[in-house]
Amino acid sequence: MKKKSVIALLLTVILGAMLSACSSGKEKAVEPSATPKEMVEQILKQIEQPPLLELDEKMAKEYYQKLDLALLEAYDIRTPSVNLMSDEIAILKVKDAKDVATVEAAVKQRALDVQKMFETYLPKPYENAKNYKLVVKGNYILFVISEKADEAVKAYDNFFATK
Template sequence: MNKRMIFLMLTIVFGLVITGCSNDKSSTIEAKLPAKEMADQMVKEVEQPALIELQADQVKDFYKLDPEKLEEYSIRIPMMNVKTNEIAILKVKDTKDVPAVETAVKERAENVKKQFEHYLPDQYENAKNYKLVTKGNYVLLVISDKADELVKVYDSFFDQK
């Protein structure tokens, strides 16, 4: 009787441990604002050069990314091609697509870096020091001399747990 009781207790404890460890908390992370409003607030709080919003067809061209994989997004690129500043907030529909979106974002950052490698040294440094932040289904790319400040504002859109 004791062996059965111990076996039953261990089975229950093991089941609870597995259930607790398998809970995917990353997909439950939600921002307080939609992507566009987050980007608006970021450029309002941390001054950036003039940026324009990318449209769906441009997302494919610039990021080699299908906008259908995204629930929502806001991508701001420089109005003039003498700056590297860029802010991209991407909310991915399906968690399994997050790694592919991260790869596309890294490739975009590398392309920006290559564009400025022999052109404008200060902008090349910005591009080299880009920030990529993933929170659940949200992926952020920031290229800016004030990237750390922009990431801090971005972090404020999520509840700290």
């Protein structure tokens, strides 16, 4: 009888330790202290890109037609200054977690729009646009079209490093 009690107690302790380890892993994820604009600027300092223009609200609505900017707490979107390139970077901070999927769908539509723009126009920017990256971390969304998209994702991930 004592063996069963000891084993049950031991299993309870092990299970409790495993559960607390799992939940503490989630607590370690940090929300970035930088704004989306600061994040984009830091990424662009690390990764050489062609000249990109920051979109104002009017241009953001024009380029991201399916995106309701009212769902965002903050954002920074940069597009090429020359229409011969498909490079683009955007970091969007969604106000409410329930709207992340809606914003993500709008960004995917933007990716398709960029692809359509280049599919019969220029092959290299078209291929670049087809290989876009979209990364969601909590209420933050990174969208990047770049030959160095993987490097941009790594730089973005650093903003969410665990403590």
